[in-house]
Amino acid sequence: MRGSSPESATSATGKMATVNRWAGLAALLAGFFVLLVDMTIVAVASPSIQNGLGPGVSGLFWVTAGYLLAFSVPLLVAGRLGDRYDPKRVFLAGMAGFAVASALCGLAPSIGWLVLFRVVQGLAAAAMAPQPLTLIRRLFAAGERGRALGMWGSVAAAGTLLGPILGGVLTAVLDWRWIFWVNVPFCGTALLMGLRWIPGSRGHAARLDLLGALTSTAGLGLLVWALLAWRDVPAPAVLAAVAVAVALLAFFALHERRMGSAALAPLGLYRSAGFLAASVAMAALGTAVIAMALPTMLYLQQARGLGPAEAALVMTPDALVAAVLSPAAGRWVDRAGPRRPAILGTALLTASLVLIGLVVVLEADPWWAAAGAAVLGLANAVAWSPLSAAAMASVDSAAAGAASGMFNTTRQVAAVTGVAVTGAVLAGLGSSPTLAFGVVFAVLTVVALAGVIAAARLPGGGRR
Template sequence: MSRRNGDHEPNKWAGLAALLAGFFVILLDATIVAVASPSVQDDLKPDVSGLFWVTAGYLLAFSVPLLIAGRLGDRYDPKRVFLAGMGGFAVASALCGLAPSVGWLIAFRVAQGLAAAAMTPQPLTLIRRLFSADERGRALGAWGSVASAGTLLGPTLGGLLTASLDWRWIFWVNVPVCAIAILMGWRWIPSSPVHATQLDLLGAVTSAIGLAGLVWALLAWRSVAMPAIVIAVAVSVILLALFVFHERRMGAVALAPLRLYRSRGYRTASVAMAALGTAVIAMALPTMLYLQETRGLGPMEAALVMAPDAVIAAALSPVGGRWVDRVGSRRPAITGMALLAASLVIIGLVVTLNPHPWWAALGAAVLGVSNAVAWSPLSVAAMASVDSGVAGAASGMYNTVRQAAAVAGVAVIGAILAGLGQRPTLAFGVVFTFLTVIAIIGVMAASGLPKSSAGDDSDPGTAAGPGAGDEYPEAIDHVAKDAQPQ
C-alpha cells in the first residue's frame, strides 16, 4: 500500500512517543487541577459548586463521547482523529489559562474533555498498526506506565507550577507538549485504511445522552437535589437500554459492536481493566487526604511518598512488556492484578494503623510494579480479539468501560468519605477494603484470559468477525506489511 500524501516513512518508536505524549496530558489534566484549586478560588472567586465543576466538567466531557470517538477513528483514520483532538486540546488548554471567570474556565475545561475523548481511543488502534505482534507488549507496557505516571504526577506538577509560577501555567504547559507531539505524530504515525461505514446517529445520540446523565448523576449527587438525580438516572437507564437494543440490530455499522463481548479475551480484559482503572484513579483522593490532612504532610512531600509508583512503573514497563511478548497475556495480567490488591492492602493498613506515613511508599512501590505489569497484557488481550475493521470501536468501548468504572469508583469513594467523615480511620478502612475487593475481582477476571494473546476460545466469526481470534496473527501480519513504505 502506498503512503498517503503528507505521510512520511513510519518510525514506530517516535510515533509511540507522540501517542504517549497525548495520553499523558489527558490523564495529567484529570488530576492536576486539584492541588491548584485554592489558587483558582482566590483568583476567580468561585463558590464550592463552581470549583467542583472545574474538574467534574472535564471528566464528564471526557467520559461521554468515547464510543463515538472510537468509531470516528474507524471511519476517518485514527491518526487524523488523534491529531485533530490533540490540536483541540492544545487550544482549549491555552484558553483555560486565559479564562477570566470560573464559568469560562468550566466551559474551556469541557472543551478540553471533548478533545481528550477524541484522542483517547486512537492510541490502542495505532499501536496495533505500528507494532508487530511480538513487540506490542512492550509498546502497551509504555502506554500503561504513562497512564500511571500521568495520574499520579498531576498533583506534583500542579503544586510545583502553582507555587513557582501561577495556576494558569497548569494549563499552558500542555501547549508546547501538544505542539511537539502533533509534529512528531504527523511525520511518524502512518495513516490507516478507513472503513466507509455509515455513522450510527441514533446510537450516538442515545449513548451520549444516556452516559452523560449517568456520569452527571455520579459526579453531582452530593450537591444536587435527589429528585433531579433520580430523574437523570431513570432517563439514562431507559436511553442506554434503547441503545443496547438498537445496537443489536445494527450489525457491522454498530457504534458499539456488542458481539465483541462474545470473545472471552475481550470480555475478561475489559472487566479487569475496569477494575484496574477504578482502583488506580479512586485511591488517589483518600491517600492524599490521609497524608496531608491526617498526617500533616505538605503537597510536595505527600506526592513524594507516592512517587515510587510512577518511577518503578516507568522503569519496569519495558520488562513487563517483553514478558507479555514472550509468554502471552494471562500470567502477567494475573500477577499485575494480584500486586494491585497487595498494594491496596499495604496502603490500607498504613491509613488505618497509623505507622510512619512513609510506609505508604512501600505500597506505592508495589503499585508501581503492578502498573508496569498489568496494563500491557490486558490491552494486548483485548485488541488481539478484534478485527481491524472494528478496532476503533473496540478501543472506544474498552476505554469507555474503564473511564465509566473509574468515575463510579470515585463517586463511591466520595460517598464513603462523606458519610463517615467524623470517623476518618473507619472511613479509610472501608475505602481500601472496597478497593481491594475491586482488585480481587480484577484478578478473577484476568485468570479467565486466554492462555495465548493471539487466540481466543470463542468462535472468531461470532466474537469479532473475520480476522479475529485464532485468525488474528495473519491479520496483523497483513497490517504490518501495509505499514511498510512501498
C-alpha cells in the same frame, strides 16, 4: 568510492523504520499523558483557583467534574470516528483542540469560563483517548506489541497519579494557570512528531450510526452526570436522570444488535472471553488507580500533615518503578501471552492497596506508604499491557476503533463510578478521617480483587 551494498541499505531502512515506530509511539504517549494528567491535576491547585477566581465549593467541583463528564461520555463515538476517518487524523485533531482549550483555561477570567473551557478540553481528550490502542496495533507487529502496550500502560497510570504532584509543583513555583499552559508546548511538540511519524490510512467507508451516537451519548451523559452531581442536586432529579439513562442505554443496546457491522458499539465483542475478561479487569484496574489518587493525597496532607512536596515524594516510587520496568514487562507479555502477567499485575495492585490501607488503619508512619507506592508501580508496569493486548487481539482490524472506544468507555465510566463512591465515603465519614480513608482503601481492594478474578479468566497463552 564504493557504493553501499543492498544488505546495508536494507539494514538502514529497517533501523529507520524502527526509529519511526518508536517516535510515533512517543507522540501517542505524550498526548495520552497530558489528557490523563488533567483528570487530577486541578485537585491540588483548587485552593489557588478559589483565591484567584472566588468560586464556591460547587464551582471548584465542576472544574474537575466537567472535564470527567466531557471526557467519559463521547468515547464510543470517538472510537468509531477513528475507524471511519482514520485514527491518526482524529487523534491529531483532538490534540490540537486540547492545546487550544488548555491555553483558554489558563486565560479564564471567571469560574464559569474555566468550567466551559474544561468541558472543551474533555471533548478533545475523548477524541484522542481511543486512538492510541488502534495506532499501536498498526505500528507494531505482535512480537513487539506487548512492549509498546506496556509503555502505554505505565504512561496511563503515571499520568493519573502524577496529576496532583505536578499540580502542586507548578502552583507553588509559578501560578495555578500554569497547570494548563504547560500542556501547550507539550502538545505542540507531540503534534509535530505525530504528523511526521504516526502512520495514516484512508479509514473505512462504513456509515456512522447517528441514532446510536445520540442515544449512547445522552444515556452515558445522564448516568455520569448523576454519579458526579448527586451531592449537589435534589434526590428526585438524580433518580430521574438515572432512570432515563438506563432506558436510553437499554434502547441503545437493542438498537446496536440490529446494526450489524455498522454498530457504534459491537456488543457481540463481549461474546469473546478475552475481550470480556480484559474489559472487566481493566475497569477494576482503572477504578482503583484513578479513584485512589485524590484520597491518597488528601490523607497524606490533611490527616498526616505532610506538605504537597512531601506527599509527592511518598508516591514517587510508583512512577519510577513503572517507568523502569514497563518495557521488560511488555516483553514478557510478548513471550508468555497476556494471562499470567495480567493475573500478577492485578494481584500486585491488590497488594499495594492493602499496604497503603494498613498504613491508614494502623496510623503508621506515612512514609511507609512509599512501599505500597512501589508495589503499585510494579502493578502498573505489569497489568496494563496484557489487558490491552488481550482486548485488541480479540477484534478484527476493521472494528479496532470501536473496540478501543468500548474498552476505554468501560474503564472510564467505572473510574468515574469509583471516584463518586470514594467521594461519598469521604463525605459521609468526614468526622472520622481514619475510618473514612480506611473504608475507601477497603472498597478499592475489593474492586482490585474482582480484577484478579477477571484476569484469571483470560484465555491461556504460551509463547507466541
